[in-house]
Amino acid sequence: MSAIATAEHPEHLAHHFDTLEQQAAAAKLGMWLFLATEILMFSGLFLGYFIIRMFYPEMVLEAHEYLSKTAGGVNTVVLITSSFTMALAVRAAQVGDQKNLIRNLIFTIGFAGVFMVVKYFEYSAKFEHGMLPGKFYHAWDHGYYIEGLPHIFFGLYFCMTGLHGIHVLVGIGVLTWILLRAKKGEFGPSYYTPVENVGLYWHLVDLVWIFLFPLLYLVR
Amino acid sequence: MSEATAPKVFIAGKPVEGVHEVHEHVSPISSYVKVFGALLVLTALTYGVSYMDLGNASLPVAMIVAFAKASLVCMYFMHLKYDDRYNVFVFISTILFVAIFFTFTIFDLMQRDAVNPEQDTFFRANFGEAFGFQPPEPPEGAEAGGHGHE
Incomplete structure (x- = not known):
């Protein structure tokens, strides 16, 4: 006979957990393990960058001048703001502030959208100038003669920002799902684990960009 | 139900009372605003510093600022400062394994020449010609790299 069985059973508590807090802690630990795999996945690309930079410093120096610092800077500010x-959305869920929860989720999705729009313009400029990865590279047809091995640099650029961009798109997807659930009033001070875990994912996307940008x- | 018979509920190795509430730390809005402000200032700093010619110091400076920003995001936005120690452990061990991955790979690539002097030549010679990369010579008067167009 446990103390729990005599108490009223909370709505969101799964039967195999003793308490809501234990349930939330387990979900969050699982999320952190997932984030660990995400960090390890991105670390491979970062290592690739450092190896190429180590062997061909001049290549990175020449080619990176063709990336738009302004677009990258604007996107950094946009992503930090969305984080x-x-x-704030997670905090609103913690204190049960339904109005601010929905409003902040909408803001976050909006900023993620702005990020993708800026990315779209950046990518289309690169496509137009033939600054593409590997064998697709043909910037010389457009009057750009970048010294060194720009096709390798742009391969790296598209892999790193592309994988990050996919994460932003997935983020928009899960944030929309959370927004729809929040609108139904599913989250409150006793149950906000999905909001928090999606928040952790979103902050990780921001973390990766914090290193990608510089x-x-x-x-x- | 007496005190003696009621089993205790443990979370992260600590007994907890009031088991039907979630007792996570709620940070005040002002702390989020401060962290947000600090992140913007640090972003402006990296952006500004990139226009200065720091030579070899450029990469370490950018990385130090990036790590500062990442720590702020992890500690305050991701609540690691107030969180369960298990989550901190998972995060720190990930960073540790990334460090091992980086150190050993870079160490191997740097030391390879000592064992096999041709390794370096092989690596470089094939790298440029991969994918049939044969850039044409820039015509007379054409802008030859190094000047961003944006």
């Missing part, structure tokens, strides 16, 4: 609104766009 901020996401943190390495690809800024560093000489």
